[in-house]
Amino acid sequence: LPFFSMADRRRRVHQELMGPEGEGSGWVAVPASSQVERMAVNRAPLPTFAPRCPATRAFEELWRAVAGALG
Numbered sequence: 363l364p365f366f367s368m369a370d371r372r373r374r375v376h377q378e379l380m381g382p383e384g385e386g387s388g389w390v391a392v393p394a395s396s397q398v399e400r401m402a403v404n405r406a407p408l409p410t411f412a413p414r415c416p417a418t419r420a421f422e423e424l425w426r427a428v429a430g431a432l433g
Contacts, residue, residue, distance in 0.1 A: 363431055365424055366391040368398070390427055392420040 369391040370376050380391055392398070395417040397408060404411050408418045 363389075363424075363427055365389050365427075368392065368394040370394045390420060390424040392424065393417055 366376070366380060366389055369380060370393070371380070380389075393416050395415060397412040397415045398417050400411070401408055408415060408421060412418055
């Protein structure tokens with residue numbers, strides 16, 4: 363399934379691709395976040411050290427979409 367990774371809604375090209383609602387064609391948009399980059403430093407998945415981070419919620423949404431598509 364397609365999704366937007368490290369999306370930055372402040373960038374014009376990202377806005378154009380994702381559309382006015384923030385997500386184009388129903389795709390999940392994982393926002394750009396320093397917390398995502400910190401996964402390697404923390405050697406832990408994002409929900410472990412940043413459970414309320416917008417990127418955490420986006421990855422959870424992405425997983426639900428993948429699981430739904432798999433049945």
